[in-house]
Amino acid sequence: MTRLADDMPLRHLIRMAAALFLSYLTVAMALPAVAVQVSGSLHMGNIASGLAVGIAFLSTICTRAWAGRLTDERGGKPTLLLGLAIYLAATLVCLLSALPAMPTQLAYAVLLAGRLLLGVGESLALVGILGWGMAMMGPARSGRVMALVGMAMYGAFALGGPLGLWLSQLLGFAGLMAVSCLLPLAGALILASVPATAPAHAGTRPPFKQVLGRIWQPGAVVLLQGVGFAALGAFFPLYFIANGWDGAGFGLTCFGLGFVAVRIFGGGLPDRLGGIPVALASLAVETLGQALLWLAPSPILAMAGAALTGIGCSLIFPAMGLEAVNRVPMHLRGTAIGGFAAFQDLAYGATGPLAGLIADHFGHARVFLAGALAALLGLLLVMAMMLHRSSKAR
Numbered sequence: 001m002t003r004l005a006d007d008m009p010l011r012h013l014i015r016m017a018a019a020l021f022l023s024y025l026t027v028a029m030a031l032p033a034v035a036v037q038v039s040g041s042l043h044m045g046n047i048a049s050g051l052a053v054g055i056a057f058l059s060t061i062c063t064r065a066w067a068g069r070l071t072d073e074r075g076g077k078p079t080l081l082l083g084l085a086i087y088l089a090a091t092l093v094c095l096l097s098a099l100p101a102m103p104t105q106l107a108y109a110v111l112l113a114g115r116l117l118l119g120v121g122e123s124l125a126l127v128g129i130l131g132w133g134m135a136m137m138g139p140a141r142s143g144r145v146m147a148l149v150g151m152a153m154y155g156a157f158a159l160g161g162p163l164g165l166w167l168s169q170l171l172g173f174a175g176l177m178a179v180s181c182l183l184p185l186a187g188a189l190i191l192a193s194v195p196a197t198a199p200a201h202a203g204t205r206p207p208f209k210q211v212l213g214r215i216w217q218p219g220a221v222v223l224l225q226g227v228g229f230a231a232l233g234a235f236f237p238l239y240f241i242a243n244g245w246d247g248a249g250f251g252l253t254c255f256g257l258g259f260v261a262v263r264i265f266g267g268g269l270p271d272r273l274g275g276i277p278v279a280l281a282s283l284a285v286e287t288l289g290q291a292l293l294w295l296a297p298s299p300i301l302a303m304a305g306a307a308l309t310g311i312g313c314s315l316i317f318p319a320m321g322l323e324a325v326n327r328v329p330m331h332l333r334g335t336a337i338g339g340f341a342a343f344q345d346l347a348y349g350a351t352g353p354l355a356g357l358i359a360d361h362f363g364h365a366r367v368f369l370a371g372a373l374a375a376l377l378g379l380l381l382v383m384a385m386m387l388h389r390s391s392k393a394r
Contacts, residue, residue: 028160054352068338076132083124158256226347286312
């Protein structure tokens, strides 16, 4: 413990994670509040709600390659700070969408614009902090960097779900967005004195599609894992409301508590055991959690399913991320992180509207059946990766 306490890079990384936690509340508080704003205040349907939640991930996907290249060439800290500035701008645009005199269709269009801009900020913030942290901690602790960063993000989701709904009920959606404007500013202040790291030495830069060709398998696993979380984030409150259950805002809390607990006690497992064994166990637990959500006869069991989903999802990103970054040279790690994270963004972006379509035609519970099937498919893909590696080692 003393050695860890005296480890200055680790102490810096903890400060970076704390800043990301505060800043990411901007994203987390909006997730359930946006769905309720669209379906409740704007009186639009499940598909429109899912699109408003998921569209942020479209711009995130489209800018991951740029964020990765910026991190490789200029360093992680400038990339992260630019992302926080865009968080602020995006939140202001979302605030404008809640002006009372604005017609419904225009309000929805402005909200979508703000969500698209927020996705750009998320792209830069996540790739920037991962590149910065890996450069600071070194390759041997890349899994720990991804685990700690993910703990900050999903800890924000745990607090942000109920906090966002509570603030929107107390202050209205515009009030929630006004409060959210302060969070990236607080994060930037925390980061101001943390030293930047030099960009990686230049080397040959292949086309982005070649980098994707090296990392697509771990990326596809993260995509399939992300379906369950995206479904939970977008439709857990509406699922509870449709069933007449109390506690609609606590789904992300249960998810986040399970997620963070595993990150605290098992965050070093991918570095120690390797990504594939950790991902196998994690996907099995996520499949169980999503199945429990699908079949839950009571709110308590539904929340237990959300917690199991969080436990299962917790280490998949660092486990597969470690697999991804180990497939590229050091000067391409930012680009690899960007491409790898884009697979998760694709899951988040596509799941919202598709889950809305499922909810409209088959009910909200079937959304979580789709999440369970996706996690099971991810489990099979990791098993195929393991078998391929074993056959090459013979």
